[in-house]
Amino acid sequence: MKIAVIGTGYVGLVAGACFADSGTHVTCVDVNQARLDELKAGKVPFFEPGLEAMVTRNHRERLHFTTDLATALNGCSVAFIAVGTPPNDDGSADLSHVLDVAKDVAHLATDDIILVLKSTVPLGTNQKVRDVVRGCAHKVSVVSNPEFLKEGAALGDFLKPDRVVIGTDDDHAFEMLSRLYAPFNRQRDRLQRMSPVSAEIVKYSANALLATKISFMNEIALLCDQAGADVEDVRLALGSDRRIGYEFLYPGLGFGGSCFPKDLRALVHTATELGIKLQVTQAAIDANREPVKALLGHMERDLGALKGKTIAVWGLAFKPGTDDVREAPAFTLIEGLLKRGAKVRATDPQALTTAKARFEFLGIEGVELNSDSLAICEGADALVLATEWSAYRSPDAGKLARLMTGRHIFDGRNALIKGELVDAGFIYRGVGRS
Ligand SMILES: NC(=O)c1ccc[n+]([C@@H]2O[C@H](COP(=O)([O-])OP(=O)(O)OC[C@H]3O[C@@H](n4cnc5c(N)ncnc54)[C@H](O)[C@@H]3O)[C@@H](O)[C@H]2O)c1
Structure with a gap:
């Protein structure tokens, strides 16, 4: 054929x-x-x-x-x-x-x-x-x-x-x-054969359901933070319920990429035209703004005013395994940091070229990009993990401690090994881990 x-x-x-x-x-x-x-x-x-x-x-x-x-x-x-x-x-x-x-x-x-x-x-x-x-x-x-x-x-x-x-x-x-x-x-x-319109609904509702799972878990993480609970324990117990499952249950900085954000908005738009209010999908979209906002709040509380502080950011792609940076939460975070007067250095194993183009497209200036994840930590006041690439998961904690000026690590994906960092003298803050 x-x-x-x-x-x-x-x-x-x-x-x-x-x-x-x-x-x-x-x-x-x-x-x-x-x-x-x-x-x-x-x-x-x-x-x-x-x-x-x-x-x-x-x-x-x-x-x-x-x-x-x-x-x-x-x-x-x-x-x-x-x-x-x-x-x-x-x-x-x-x-x-x-x-x-x-x-x-x-x-x-x-x-x-x-x-x-x-x-x-x-x-x-x-x-x-x-x-x-x-x-x-x-x-x-x-x-x-x-x-x-x-x-x-x-x-x-x-x-x-x-x-x-x-x-x-x-x-x-x-x-x-x-x-x-x-x-x-x-x-x-x-x-699976079906009518064309059913096929069209399948695609959007699959993305909406997965994004809703992410937003739900991010909301539970905010609750855990406030209540003094550990979202990792909650996640494991929830995921072990076969009706729920472990997939898409990781709290983090929110969903991004070229599909979920645009597809959810398009679904809500089409439904509105048909006279249907998709309240759950709209809530998943709205809730997706909260994790980065919460992280910026934590950073200001833990570090004081961010003006003049140097922040290293590990990960720019919207998820590991891709160089796609469209609607990546790291960009919302970096914009927030720059707005507060912080100096930002960022790295990614695959997405430096796409990130450079995206910063230019969005008119965001002043981010120092470097392929060396340790070099950007030299003299930094804090480190944020924004994308859970496996290369970042187990850093040399002692070396990091010698390089950085500050002692704060914000793990936006709960992917770092907390014990090793704490032993090296870092103050570790994950998502929903109080
Ligand atoms: N990226 C994903 O993970 C993913 C997954 C499932 C579905 N989708 C959907 O699939 C579609 C494509 O997504 P993508 O990520 O591959 O897009 P993309 O932006 O990576 O690629 C689209 C390509 O189409 C080309 N193009 C545009 N107009 C053209 C024309 N008139 N003739 C020939 N080529 C043309 C562009 O030059 C570009 O190379 C979108 O509707 C997206 O929502 C994407």
Whole structure:
């Protein structure tokens, strides 16, 4: 089978590489020529473990890159749309890229084609796309097939998905996608067929439910702090209840990234348009502002006025395993520190380049970036762990104590080994650990 994947971001490139790796002939299309040049040279323009090797071993044989959509669609039976759906100012999803691509595919297709919506799109988009492609020369079947991969574990998630949701009322389209996904569907049947609108709801409600779990736990952490409890004990006891489970139960600085914040806002926006008030989802969004606020409060109480203080920040990516810094809590924290007059030095094992670009984009100046996590601690009054990269979890406490001027460590992810730090003379403060 010959397919096209339009958009070579996290989702499009992972999907394209994984399909190619399982024997499908894939042409990836993007409007970003520089990105395609990098890909052709064997370089993946973002950090995703294992992806570069997979792209390299399939490139030219089964995986091709082009900016020319017509070339990609020549003889192609399935086209995936995996372009971005960034937020508009009112929280709704900007569908312009998706609709533009759908229109182009419909006009350039050389035969009947299955057009698969893989981008995260609000309820009713499948119908909107059908309206856009109506009347073109060939039959275009529009299928909703949302993607659930996690950055940092994207290949594993794509190759061994929990489920593959296929929203379609077209039997032929379902049959074709079943064939395409067959290599990832061997252990058990992971395909879940439903109506397009149900598929659209699944994607948003999955993200809303996971984000709600995070916000709930962050709120319980605030309560633990106030009440003198240890949220780690609470987490373990909650997680051991099989109805709850351990996943997404870690308190921290809040959720971020390119999906949860924008998808929750888009869900609330669509529901409002339909006359439904999503109070739980809205509460999860509102509660997500509290953890960084609470941390800044603790820092001011423990260190006194932050003006002139030097603060080292470990971690800028929104989570470990990625260089994605979109809506990362570390940025809200750093903005808060700078506003209070602190001097900020920051590091990250993968996200220094993306962070530099993001600081420029946000107009945030004065952050000293350095790849050396110990060097930024020299003379620092305090250290904050903002992203729980494993490289940061067990620092040389004695060395850190010799380097830093201050004795305060704020563990925004409860990931550091408290005992070693306390033994080295540090005052350790985790999240919800009073
Ligand atoms: N990143 C994730 O973890 C994730 C997970 C599941 C779903 N999603 C959803 O998948 C979609 C894509 O996300 P992403 O993170 O891969 O986005 P991204 O921003 O990393 O990549 C999007 C790509 O699409 C390209 N593009 C834009 N307009 C185009 C056009 N007209 N023709 C060809 N290419 C075009 C851009 O140049 C870019 O390379 C979004 O809707 C997102 O919400 C993302």
